[in-house]
Amino acid sequence: MINQMIEGGKDVRLTKETLFDLMKQKLQKAGLNEDAASDVADVLTFADHRGIHSHGAVRVEYYAERIAKGGITTNPKLSI
16 A cells, blocks of 8 residues: 545555556546556656655656646657
8 A cells, every 4th residue: 555645634545556547547638648658657656655755646747737738758769
């Protein structure tokens, strides 16, 4: 379970799977393709699971806003 504090100071407990699904949906609705949304949600979920909340779910709203404004590529071609 992952604890997240929401507006008003209330703690919410979510499974990793639920948090992942919610973030992926939010990113896709903002315009990110499914694969990229899944990758981003995975990294953010991992950060929250490790207790590094500053790099976790708290970033989703910011990323969604940047996607909507064209500041983030929605169909990235990633390579290593």
